[in-house]
Each structure stands twice: as structure tokens, then as C-alpha cells.
Amino acid sequence: MDTDTSPGNAQRARPLPEFPALAQAAATLLRTPTALGELTADDALCVASYMWAVAYNTGATVMQAGESQHTGFMLLLLSGEVSVETQGTDASVISVIGAGSLIGEMGLIDGAPRSTNCLAVSRVEAGALTRGGLNKLIGEHPAVGARLMVAIAQRMAERLRAAGEQLQMVTQLLGDQQAEIARLKR
Amino acid sequence: MDTDTSPGNAQRARPLPEFPALAQAAATLLRTPTALGELTADDALCVASYMWAVAYNTGATVMQAGESQHTGFMLLLLSGEVSVETQGTDASVISVIGAGSLIGEMGLIDGAPRSTNCLAVSRVEAGALTRGGLNKLIGEHPAVGARLMVAIAQRMAERLRAAGEQLQMVTQLLGDQQAEIARLKR
Numbered sequence: 001m002d003t004d005t006s007p008g009n010a011q012r013a014r015p016l017p018e019f020p021a022l023a024q025a026a027a028t029l030l031r032t033p034t035a036l037g038e039l040t041a042d043d044a045l046c047v048a049s050y051m052w053a054v055a056y057n058t059g060a061t062v063m064q065a066g067e068s069q070h071t072g073f074m075l076l077l078l079s080g081e082v083s084v085e086t087q088g089t090d091a092s093v094i095s096v097i098g099a100g101s102l103i104g105e106m107g108l109i110d111g112a113p114r115s116t117n118c119l120a121v122s123r124v125e126a127g128a129l130t131r132g133g134l135n136k137l138i139g140e141h142p143a144v145g146a147r148l149m150v151a152i153a154q155r156m157a158e159r160l161r162a163a164g165e166q167l168q169m170v171t172q173l174l175g176d177q178q179a180e181i182a183r184l185k186r
Numbered sequence: 187m188d189t190d191t192s193p194g195n196a197q198r199a200r201p202l203p204e205f206p207a208l209a210q211a212a213a214t215l216l217r218t219p220t221a222l223g224e225l226t227a228d229d230a231l232c233v234a235s236y237m238w239a240v241a242y243n244t245g246a247t248v249m250q251a252g253e254s255q256h257t258g259f260m261l262l263l264l265s266g267e268v269s270v271e272t273q274g275t276d277a278s279v280i281s282v283i284g285a286g287s288l289i290g291e292m293g294l295i296d297g298a299p300r301s302t303n304c305l306a307v308s309r310v311e312a313g314a315l316t317r318g319g320l321n322k323l324i325g326e327h328p329a330v331g332a333r334l335m336v337a338i339a340q341r342m343a344e345r346l347r348a349a350g351e352q353l354q355m356v357t358q359l360l361g362d363q364q365a366e367i368a369r370l371k372r
Contacts, residue, residue: 160349
């Protein structure tokens with residue numbers, strides 16, 4: 001189990017409850033559909049109280065694909081914008097996300113190396129939940145921890161289903177191309 | 187929230203605690219790496235006490251891709267074998283799984299339509315955890331519920347990472363084939 005040290009390579013990191021307005025904003029944003037809409041208002045306030053307030057300067061690397069140290073946290077974006085490079089049918093797809101978006105849930109859960117590159121397009125404020133924080137939350141408020149985990153698992157299930165469909169589509173394309181190559185070689 | 191009715195289209199379904207030996211086997215199997223190895227022995231016994239004992243005859247459809255009714259449960263296989271058809275770089279990959287394997291976790295979490303076909307290759311005994319059972323577990327033993335959800339989320343994170351790598355590989359192949367087609371057309 002991690003001790004709850006501050007997360008990653010942020011420019012600064014302080015416990016989120018030190019900034020009551022930010023903590024309130026985090027609780028509200030946690031309940032948006034892009035974050036974890038299934039949580040109650042009280043759940044969200046409780047989760048926010050276990051977060052760190054972190055900030056990244058414009059141009060800073062928020063997460064780096066392959067990064068294996070200090071990956072055990074997720075971020076809830078509070079302000080500013082982050083560009084995310086994800087695998088798609090094109091070599092890479094860049095999406096730009098902002099307040100209310102969540103990144104790094106998989107790292108929170110398993111601490112494995114990051115799978116995407118995330119860059120701060122502007123100055124970014126975020127709430128960070130580390131594995132240490134999650135464990136503390138589960139120990140002190142297990143029902144809230146359980147509902148948070150259900151909400152995170154729902155998000156992951158959604159992404160797994162999308163990945164399955166994408167894989168099916170790309171596999172279909174692969175078959176079509178194989179037939180085309182066979183035809184051209186005839 | 188679902189009421190905890192018995193799951194799916196099993197040949198029979200009874201509360202698992204009515205069969206103490208099966209419940210004990212379920213608790214042991216829940217802790218194997220193919221199921222949810224991160225749970226403690228007590229956690230696993232507690233989870234097993236919220237399961238149903240279900241059975242499927244040889245040849246029965248355990249889960250059907252696209253099925254949208256009564257999908258809110260997962261199965262822990264206790265005996266017998268199930269063939270699972272998953273999307274892969276080939277149109278479909280059949281794997282045969284047995285005791286200690288888990289299927290349908292995504293349905294447990296979101297109740298969305300099944301994404302794979304699962305067939306009972308032999309007579310199958312399984313422990314089923316429904317959404318109603320999960321909600322009851324979280325209500326009555328929130329810490330165990332939270333740890334169960336962390337373990338399930340870890341499994342999903344693993345599969346998401348594998349899907350991402352597979353997608354990257356297939357996308358690479360797609361690019362190679364495109365180049366080959368361009369060359370052949372020249």
C-alpha cells in the first residue's frame with residue numbers, strides 16, 4: 001500500500017481541502033457525466049476531501065505513455081485544457097479535454113505504466129486522487145469508496161466495450177484489405 | 187436498483203449458502219489469479235455468501251453476444267467448462283475456461299448487452315453475483331464491497347491495456363497493408 005505522498009510531477013501539490021472553493025468545484029465536477037456522474041453529492045464531497053490540489057504550467061507533461069514511476073493516481077481536471085493522445089484507427093488521435101474530465105483511472109487502480117500522453121495546453125488545475133488516498137477513503141468511508149469504485153468500473157466497462165467494437169471494426173478492415181491484396185496479386 | 191432475483195437463463199438457481207461445500211469452493215476459487223486474487227480469505231467467503239448457485243446443461247448458452255435482458259450478473263465457474271468467443275485479430279478467438287474463471291463482470295457493473303458468446307462445453311456449476319447481490323453486499327459489508335470492486339477494476343484495467351496494445355498492433359498491420367496495396371497499384 002502506498003503512503004499518501006503527493007502525486008506525479010505537478011508544479012505544486014497541496015491537500016485539496018486547503019482550498020475550500022476548489023474542493024467544492026471538484027465535488028460538483030466529479031458528478032458530471034464525463035467524470036463519475038453516478039456519485040451522490042455527499043459522496044462527491046467526501047471523495048474531494050481525499051484529493052490533492054495540483055497544478056501544471058502550460059506545456060507541461062501531465063502524463064507520459066510508458067511512464068512507470070509515480071503512476072498511482074487519477075486526475076479530475078478543474079480548469080485549463082489537456083491534450084490526450086490515444087490509440088485509434090489512425091496511429092494516434094488527439095483529443096482536448098477540460099474541466100470535469102478524468103484521466104489516469106487505470107493508474108489509480110493498478111499503478112501500471114501510463115498508456116497515453118497528456119500535455120497541459122494551458123495552465124491546468126486538477127484534483128488528484130492517489131492510491132494512498134483511495135485506500136484511506138475505503139478505510140474511513142467504505143460505502144463511499146465502494147460507490148466510487150462502482151462508478152470507476154462503469155467508466156472502464158464503457159471503454160472496454162468501445163475498444164472491443166473498435167477492434168472488431170479494424171479487424172473487418174484488415175480482412176477487406178487482405179482480399180484486395182489477393183485480388184491485385186492475381 | 188435491481189431486486190436480487192436469480193440470474194439469467196440457468197437450468198437451476200438457488201442461493202449459494204444453501205450448499206456449504208460449494209460456497210467454500212467458490213470462496214477459494216474467487217481468490218485465484220484468474221478470478222480476483224487480491225481479495226482476502228474472509229472477503230472471498232463474504233462475497234460467496236451473496237452468490238447464487240447456478241447450473242447449465244452441456245450445450246446450453248451461458249451468455250449470448252447482444253443479449254440485453256437479465257445481463258446484470260457475473261459468474262465464477264466452479265466446475266465444468268465454458269467456451270468463450272472473443273474478438274481478436276482473427277474474426278473470433280475461442281478459448282475454453284474452467285473452474286476459477288470469471289465471466290460477465292461488465293454486465294454486473296453496467297447491465298449493458300453481453301459482448302461475447304459463452305457456451306457450456308460440459309455440465310457447468312457456477313456461483314453468480316447479481317447487481318442486486320452486489321448492492322446488498324455494499325450496503326451490508328461496504329469495505330468488502332469496496333475491495334471486491336477494486337479487484338474487479340484491476341481486472342478490467344488489465345483487459346483495457348491488453349485491448350489498447352492489440353488495437354495498436356492491428357492498426358500497424360493495417361498501415362503495412364495500405365502501403366502494400368499502394369505498391370501493387372503502382
